[in-house]
Amino acid sequence: MEGETTVRIGEAAAAAGTSTKALRFYEAAGLLPPPERTSAGYRDYPAEILSRLDFIRRSQRAGLTLAAIREVLEIRDGGAAPCGHVQQLLTRRLADLDRQITDLLALRTTVTELHAGAATAEPETCDPDAVCRYL
Amino acid sequence: MEGETTVRIGEAAAAAGTSTKALRFYEAAGLLPPPERTSAGYRDYPAEILSRLDFIRRSQRAGLTLAAIREVLEIRDGGAAPCGHVQQLLTRRLADLDRQITDLLALRTTVTELHAGAATAEPETCDPDAVCRYL
DNA sequence: CTTGACCTTCCAGTACAGGGCAAGGTCAAG
DNA sequence: CTTGACCTTGCCCTGTACTGGAAGGTCAAG
Numbered sequence: 001m002e003g004e005t006t007v008r009i010g011e012a013a014a015a016a017g018t019s020t021k022a023l024r025f026y027e028a029a030g031l032l033p034p035p036e037r038t039s040a041g042y043r044d045y046p047a048e049i050l051s052r053l054d055f056i057r058r059s060q061r062a063g064l065t066l067a068a069i070r071e072v073l074e075i076r077d078g079g080a081a082p083c084g085h086v087q088q089l090l091t092r093r094l095a096d097l098d099r100q101i102t103d104l105l106a107l108r109t110t111v112t113e114l115h116a117g118a119a120t121a122e123p124e125t126c127d128p129d130a131v132c133r134y135l
Numbered sequence: 136m137e138g139e140t141t142v143r144i145g146e147a148a149a150a151a152g153t154s155t156k157a158l159r160f161y162e163a164a165g166l167l168p169p170p171e172r173t174s175a176g177y178r179d180y181p182a183e184i185l186s187r188l189d190f191i192r193r194s195q196r197a198g199l200t201l202a203a204i205r206e207v208l209e210i211r212d213g214g215a216a217p218c219g220h221v222q223q224l225l226t227r228r229l230a231d232l233d234r235q236i237t238d239l240l241a242l243r244t245t246v247t248e249l250h251a252g253a254a255t256a257e258p259e260t261c262d263p264d265a266v267c268r269y270l
Numbered sequence: 271c272t273t274g275a276c277c278t279t280c281c282a283g284t285a286c287a288g289g290g291c292a293a294g295g296t297c298a299a300g
Numbered sequence: 301c302t303t304g305a306c307c308t309t310g311c312c313c314t315g316t317a318c319t320g321g322a323a324g325g326t327c328a329a330g
Binding site: 051055058059061062063064072076081082083086087090091093094097098100101104105107108110111112114115118119126130132135 | 186190193194196197198199207211216217218221222225226228229232233235236239240242243245246247249250253254261265267269270
């Protein structure tokens with residue numbers, strides 16, 4: 001038997017491309033299980049923490065919130081495969097993205113129109129009461 | 136000469152379609168000049184406040200922050216026409232919107248791909264260590 | 271022995287635009 | 301006289317994902 005490889009928080013953070021602050025934050029937020037501690041009180045993570053951190057990072061790149069990621073992790077930690085939940089999550093995320101994109105495109109149209117109007121700015125014809133006719 | 140029409144905060148808020156809280160907040164944030172007070176200490180706005188509130192609302196619908204709106208108002212209050220500034224503002228806002236939209240579209244592509252992958256979910260083939268292969 | 275790189279906890283703050291509630295003053299109507 | 305609608309100030313709370321700093325413990329190297 002070999003001794004198991006463990007990592008301290010700084011090493012884990014560096015390997016995952018994040019910060020020690022973030023790892024402690026994830027722990028407080030329930031995304032990481034409280035690790036063992038060394039006799040000095042240092043967090044002592046098993047090497048598997050790295051794939052978990054990688055999962056968190058992949059999920060974040062998909063625009064998922066930490067709360068959503070935590071749910072997936074909880075299902076997995078409960079022993080079940082989170083596939084179904086993940087699929088729902090992605091479906092909702094997609095709908096959300098579509099709504100956001102639609103909203104932004106509409107706003108872009110509005111702002112483009114305002115901008116075009118302002119291009120022909122004639123301060124003389126402005127009603128001071130209206131503050132600015134171009135908005 | 137007639138007495139000038141004035142409005143109290145509740146009336147102004149209702150007319151502008153916002154809340155008394157928001158009006159006090161705008162005042163603290165420098166978007167509204169501190170109004171006269173009645174003998175009881177009530178804010179007593181001139182009727183012109185309504186066009187200012189309307190301007191604020193129009194600007195917010197264009198997605199401008201209160202800080203940006205305040206700048207425009209300050210220029211106008213300084214006696215100048217804010218046209219040039221407004222045009223810059225809209226140019227920047229447009230560039231910002233384009234960047235946001237581009238980012239969201241890229242994210243949408245990513246999420247769509249993940250979602251398509253997850254549609255063929257086969258929990259058996261998952262590596263428990265990876266938490267979920269579909270993310 | 272000391273320095274420096276780690277690690278610990280806790281507190282505070284970031285940006286945004288207010289919302290919620292408390293505790294109390296004011297005013298017209300019944 | 302009292303009720304109810306309105307107003308005042310002040311203070312904390314929301315959500316997001318952390319980051320910064322203070323104050324101090326631990327450990328290997330020089």
